[in-house]
Amino acid sequence: MHIDQALKTPQFYRLWIVLCFNVTAGIAVIGVAKTMITDIFGPALPNVVDTSFAATYVLMISVFNMCGRFM
Numbered sequence: 001m002h003i004d005q006a007l008k009t010p011q012f013y014r015l016w017i018v019l020c021f022n023v024t025a026g027i028a029v030i031g032v033a034k035t036m037i038t039d040i041f042g043p044a045l046p047n048v049v050d051t052s053f054a055a056t057y058v059l060m061i062s063v064f065n066m067c068g069r070f071m
Contacts, residue, residue: 026065033058 006012034054042049
């Protein structure tokens with residue numbers, strides 16, 4: 001299918017809308033990941049969840065999010 005024909009289909013725009021929602025949700029989760037890990041697991045695991053653990057958690061979420069976009 002040529003790009004001119006693809007741009008006229010509703011499936012093309014639905015796919016882009018889903019992609020935009022997916023990216024927005026991923027950024028939102030990364031944005032509050034430190035707060036989530038400290039609020040949810042901090043009281044249950046006070047010896048494990050500290051600032052460096054939360055930073056590593058956010059880093060790993062970001063890395064896997066990036067790798068998932070490439071795959």
